[in-house]
Amino acid sequence: MNRAGTGWFDGTVIVLLMLAVWQALYAYAGAVALTPPWTTAVYAVDLMGSPNFWGHLRATLSAFAWSVLIAGVLGIAMGLWLGAFRFAGDVAEPMLAALYTIPKVTLYPVILLLFGLGPSAKIAFGVIHGMVPVVLFTLGAVKNIRPVLLRSARVMRLSPMQTARFVLVPAVLPEITSGLRIGFSLCLLGVLIGEMFASQRGIGFLIINGINSHNVKLTTAVTLIVVVFAVAANSALLVVDRRLHRVG
Amino acid sequence: MSVETAAHAVLRGVTRVYPGASPVYALGPLDLDLARGEFFSVVGPSGCGKSTLLDVLAGLSAPTAGSIVFEGKPVVGQVPDGVGVVFQEDSSFPWLTVRDNVAFGLRRIGMDGAEIARRVEYAVGFMGLADFAGSYPAQLSGGMRQRVCIARTLVLQPRLILLDEPFGALDQQTRLLMGDELLRLWRETGATVLLITHALDEAAMLSDRVGVMSSRPGRFIDMVDTGWNRDRDSRIVADPAFGAITARLWSSLRTESMKAIGRG
Amino acid sequence: MSRQGKIVWARWSVSLGLAGLLEAACRLGFVPKLQVIPPSEMIAAMVELLQTEEVLDNVVQTFSTVGLAFGSAVVCGFVLGAIFHGLPRVRRAIDPLLASYYSVPIFVFYPLLVALFGLNSMPLIAIGFLAAVPAMLIATLLGLDRVPPVLRRVARMHRLGWGRTAALVILPAALPNLFQGVKLSLAYAFIGVIAGEFILSPGGLGYSIAFAYESFENRTMYGLMLFVLLSAVLVNALLSSWESRLLRRRGRG
Numbered sequence: 055m056n057r058a059g060t061g062w063f064d065g066t067v068i069v070l071l072m073l074a075v076w077q078a079l080y081a082y083a084g085a086v087a088l089t090p091p092w093t094t095a096v097y098a099v100d101l102m103g104s105p106n107f108w109g110h111l112r113a114t115l116s117a118f119a120w121s122v123l124i125a126g127v128l129g130i131a132m133g134l135w136l137g138a139f140r141f142a143g144d145v146a147e148p149m150l151a152a153l154y155t156i157p158k159v160t161l162y163p164v165i166l167l168l169f170g171l172g173p174s175a176k177i178a179f180g181v182i183h184g185m186v187p188v189v190l191f192t193l194g195a196v197k198n199i200r201p202v203l204l205r206s207a208r209v210m211r212l213s214p215m216q217t218a219r220f221v222l223v224p225a226v227l228p229e230i231t232s233g234l235r236i237g238f239s240l241c242l243l244g245v246l247i248g249e250m251f252a253s254q255r256g257i258g259f260l261i262i263n264g265i266n267s268h269n270v271k272l273t274t275a276v277t278l279i280v281v282v283f284a285v286a287a288n289s290a291l292l293v294v295d296r297r298l299h300r301v302g
Numbered sequence: 303m304s305v306e307t308a309a310h311a312v313l314r315g316v317t318r319v320y321p322g323a324s325p326v327y328a329l330g331p332l333d334l335d336l337a338r339g340e341f342f343s344v345v346g347p348s349g350c351g352k353s354t355l356l357d358v359l360a361g362l363s364a365p366t367a368g369s370i371v372f373e374g375k376p377v378v379g380q381v382p383d384g385v386g387v388v389f390q391e392d393s394s395f396p397w398l399t400v401r402d403n404v405a406f407g408l409r410r411i412g413m414d415g416a417e418i419a420r421r422v423e424y425a426v427g428f429m430g431l432a433d434f435a436g437s438y439p440a441q442l443s444g445g446m447r448q449r450v451c452i453a454r455t456l457v458l459q460p461r462l463i464l465l466d467e468p469f470g471a472l473d474q475q476t477r478l479l480m481g482d483e484l485l486r487l488w489r490e491t492g493a494t495v496l497l498i499t500h501a502l503d504e505a506a507m508l509s510d511r512v513g514v515m516s517s518r519p520g521r522f523i524d525m526v527d528t529g530w531n532r533d534r535d536s537r538i539v540a541d542p543a544f545g546a547i548t549a550r551l552w553s554s555l556r557t558e559s560m561k562a563i564g565r566g
Numbered sequence: 567m568s569r570q571g572k573i574v575w576a577r578w579s580v581s582l583g584l585a586g587l588l589e590a591a592c593r594l595g596f597v598p599k600l601q602v603i604p605p606s607e608m609i610a611a612m613v614e615l616l617q618t619e620e621v622l623d624n625v626v627q628t629f630s631t632v633g634l635a636f637g638s639a640v641v642c643g644f645v646l647g648a649i650f651h652g653l654p655r656v657r658r659a660i661d662p663l664l665a666s667y668y669s670v671p672i673f674v675f676y677p678l679l680v681a682l683f684g685l686n687s688m689p690l691i692a693i694g695f696l697a698a699v700p701a702m703l704i705a706t707l708l709g710l711d712r713v714p715p716v717l718r719r720v721a722r723m724h725r726l727g728w729g730r731t732a733a734l735v736i737l738p739a740a741l742p743n744l745f746q747g748v749k750l751s752l753a754y755a756f757i758g759v760i761a762g763e764f765i766l767s768p769g770g771l772g773y774s775i776a777f778a779y780e781s782f783e784n785r786t787m788y789g790l791m792l793f794v795l796l797s798a799v800l801v802n803a804l805l806s807s808w809e810s811r812l813l814r815r816r817g818r819g
Contacts (some may be wrong), residue, residue: 064659079678087681145576148806155753156798157760159772160791163779167601202393208362209387210407210458220410224397239669246671250765251776262765265677277674288669289662301397301438 089274098275107260114245114256117173121180121241126234129185133192133233143193150193154186159247166252176248176256183244184237191233195226228298235291242284308374310338310494311359311462316368317519318354327519329354331368334513334522336462336496341488343497343505345551346515347562352498353390355520356464359496360387372462386460386493390467392447394439394454401426401435404453425457428490429483445469445476449483456487463488465497469504477501478536481508485535502555506547507538514554517561524554603788611789612796621774621790628759628770631687635694636755640748642695643702650703651710667700672758676766690762690770697758698751705747709740742813749805756798 073091080090089097101107136143162179169175203225207217249258257276264273317330329351336342346352357363359370364379372382394403404425408418426435429449439447448468455463465484469477481504488495499505505512506528514524528547530538538544567575585605591597592604603611615621650657672693679689713736721731737744763772771794778787 060655061658064655065662068659068663079682083678083681088678141573141576144573145580149577149581152799152802155750155757155802156795157757157772159757159761159764160775160794162764163775163787163791164602166779167784200391202389202391203395205362205387205389206393209360209381209385209455210410211381211383212410216410220406221395224395227397236668242669243671247673247761247765250673261674265766270677273674273677280674281670284669284671285666288666292662292665298397300440 085270086268087270089271093271094274094278097271098278101272101275101279110256110260113173114249114258117176117248117256118180118242118245120173120177121184121245122238124177125181125184125188125237125241128181129188129233129237130192130230132185133189133230134196136189137193137196140197143197147190147193150186150190154190158182158244159251162248162251171252176245176253179248180241180244184239184241187240188230188233188237191236192226192230195229195233198229199225228295231291231295231298235288235295238291239284239288246280308338309335310340310373311336312369312371313359314369314371316355316358316365316370318351318358318363319366329358329518329520330365332521336494339492339494341485341495341497341508341510343499343509343512344515345499345502345505345512345555346520347517347555347559348500349562350515350517350558351520352515353466355515356387356466356496356498360385360464362387384461386455386458386463388448388451388455388463388465388468390470392439392444392451394447394450396439399436399438400431400442400450400453403439403450404457406454407458421457425453428456428487429453445472445480448472448480452483452487456491459491460493462494462496463491465495467498467500470500477504482535484508489532502548502551503539503544506544506551507534507536512547512551514551515558517558523558524550526550600784603784607785608788608792611785612792613789615786615789616793624769624771624774624790625793627687628763628772631690631770632694632752632756632759635691635759636698636752638691639695639698639751639755640702643699643747643751644706644744646699647703647706648710651707657707664700664704672696673762673765676762685768687768690759690766690768693762694755694759698755701750701754702747705743705750706740709743709747710736712743713739742809742816745805745809745812749802749809752805753798753802756801760794 076088076091080088088094136146158179161182165178165182166175169178199222203221204217207221212220245256246258246261249256250262251258253259257280260276261273261280264270264276311334313332313334315331315333317332318328320326320328332355344352344355354363358365359372359377361370361377361379361381370377373384375382395406398406401422405418405422408421413421423432423435426432429452431446431449431453434442434446439450442450448471452468469480472480484495484497485508497505497508509528510530512526512528513522514526515521516523526547529543588597588602589604589606592599592602616625650660675696676689676693679692683689683692717735717739718731721735726734759770760772762768763770764776767773767776771790775787775790775794778784778790
């Protein structure tokens, strides 16, 4: 079997192993802890058909989409600016890196106080989680543009617009994509945690509600849906990310 | 009335100082006349300002003092039309295929698509890259990537080609072959070529004239005419004059090089 | 002033400037007292709270949870990283898992952890552990990857056995990456534990902040918040300065 073939085979083995562990955990911990794979899958499909669930899903997805958009646009803009102005970038970079490592959940009460208990607070949670990696990666991308590429643009007498469009943008695209991919996952995390902490709607709320009411079936199924979505979305972005890095 | 053959490019009293707490006198004052269609090499110790000379001549940076005139017009901090540069590092765009890399400059000046395709296929073939036209630079060796950069410059039909140690990263044998390619290019295009190199044998075998630069601040301390035939190639190393020229270059250069090392 | 000096000065100016702006905005009434209290009061509140037994208990609880999660994650992550490094096929198989790991919100597994370990501190330690382990694992893999092959050949030339090669050549060569892994692990363990305490209310600093918020005790809330944020920043800064001293000696700082 060639490399790609063994890749698929090994991947399938890993997935089967995880399902086996899942089943074993169920056997060990019982129905008070989780529901087994097949039951969960069936119930999850059921859920996807219920309008009540879709109401929650829509709330989460809407907040998530907005936070990704805002974090992406603001993050790239800020990163471009900081990357272009060397001094500002050098000052800000460690400060942003420090922001990355603090538990942002401690800021949630402040955001709730400022934004109120609505979707805008959830969007803000997502943004504060997802924006920092976008800024950092964009900043790095601009800083690390190889000077010889810019000199080539000058030798070919490109206008500033042409230089930006045909040299700068393709040069920074791979790293910015990586930042967006990580920001995407963190925005989801932020929105979900926000819902788990202070919301009456959304997937996060369903999970914490399920935990509090010991509705094991619900929590396991919703967890499965979230994990599948997160992994699928991240893997898709990863393919794009890797393709850009291989080429660009 | 005597009619002076106008030189292709003229540098007079060119000086380049990098300002700062302790200013760096990188270059000059330096004079140079480049004849049209000439193959001129510059050799000198490390840090003597060879690359600065190229930058100033190409209009990539402005001199602190002195004048540069290219085709009768002054060059001040802007790259004039008709100048091509091949840099020391690989400057191919990693996100474009070989073909798209070579076509890049032509697309930006809005040339017609069919004409672009024609020129690109010719340049790619000329540089021996026809089998790799659809590949990305990351898939090519260092030497091939430099050939892509040369093709990209060549396709714009520059009248003055500046090369900054383009074969520095290559092994000796590849360098000799690339030297032959460069000579072929020079003959085909009829362009004026200025090559910066630290390899004395390369300068001696390729050029019509070699300028030896002093250590920093760089000035020309010797000009050697090789008197070679226009249709020369790397086999010229067998010619006894080759050894003499190389020896003369080294004797001029040796003291300067030692000064440069002592400093560095 | 050197450029580095100017940069440090700029950082302090920006930080203190923003704090000052907030202070003024609060004092002058632009920001309602019910929402944000002035930084000076936050500091005062923090100092007061740190002298109460209850808060100190919380601090001990949270920090020990983080410490246990962090410690076990570093050891486990390193060992797993070393093992997987030696099994390339296994590594390739789990690579997509690792790449997607942090896209999954691990708190969703809390009920499972409670069912497995009981309603004590273990589930929270487990969450901190789960948050921190991949960082160390990935850093270990990267660090071992980056050991220049020529160094291994030097070790063989000196006829060093497997153990001495690992201890005297490979580990020191991989140290910069390993250190980065340690830094990230600590940060993620801290984040995981605090967030866990926030949402799942098992006690500790995170829980206290959430409780203060829900009880409208803004002063307490901000005081504790400031403490948590300052602790995170301080610990990271200490590790970073240690790291840069390490790298500087190797000519890479």
